[in-house]
Amino acid sequence: MKYVKYFFQFLIIILCFCIFKILGPNISSNLSGKIFQKIGPFFRSKKIIHSNIRKALPNTKKENLDKITNLMWDNYGRVFAEYVFIKNFRFGKLSSNIEIKGQNILDQIKRSNQKVIFVSGHLSNFELMAMCLDKNNIDLTAIYRPLNNVFLNQIMEGIRNKYICKNQIRKGIGGLKALISLKKKNFSTALMIDQRVSEGILSNFFNEKALTTTIPAQLVKKFNIPVVPIYIERIREINFEITIDKPIYFSKNDSTQIITDRLNKVLESMILKRPEQWIWTHNRWK
Secondary structure, rough: OOHHHHHHHHHHHHHHHHHHHHOOOHHHHHHHHHHHHHHHHOOOOHHHHHHHHHHHHOOOHHHHHHHHHHHHHHHHHHHHHHHHHHHHHOOOOOHHHHHEOOOOHHHHHHOOOOOOEEOOOOOOOOOOHHHHHHHHOOOOEEEEOOOOOHHHHHHHHHHHHHOOOOEEEEHHHHHHHHHHHHHHOOEEEEEEOOOOOOEEEEEEEEEEEEEEHHHHHHHHHHEEEEEEEEEEEEEEEEEEEEOOOOOOOOOOOOOHHHHHHHHHHHHHHHHHOOOEEEEEOOOOOO
């Protein structure tokens, strides 16, 4: 029964993608954003979303909670439609819609042939970050979590491998082994550190304990390499700004806990810049 549901979901999404292709990127992004503002609340409880927002912004008034929630759904819908146009963001006219701040940092990483760990969260259209790193000829591996819908996951993996980053590694023990193998070949790594995990450690996230991945800390300690925060912001509609921050160098004596706590602080600062562009629907503190 589960796979029947997944198959019908797959058909609906493919139909939407076909319509978006006809409408073009601007209309599709705007339309999908409006649709998600209407249908999103039927799939995720507003109570949970508001509770999550208050953990980060405890003094937020009700009207601002609603505003952040509506804009979050708008961004969610826009990202959904923009998957159809990932190729255009990489190779076509839409590539000029992405501005990179900190290009000199990327250039230095390339010149020095240095492997680093790029960390970020599910902000704005998060897929564009790994795409831009790969486009800048950074030898990159990107860690991802497969979708539950097996039919849709095949499509998404195809898009990611072809247009975002050709070295995609699934989360899990097998993926970690592949990651370490590529690290020994001087590949950098890009991963999101904002998802709840079962194999992580408890770390403060907006002053509450949350299970957090230790992959960055493990790589730092094993290879003695820096962490480079990367942030993306939707400036307006389908225009984006990606910021590459200065590398963070940890001491070889720093514990996994210290490194993970520091990176959660970095993530917090990213989210607080534009809270409406982060996904508040998942309970990170569960």
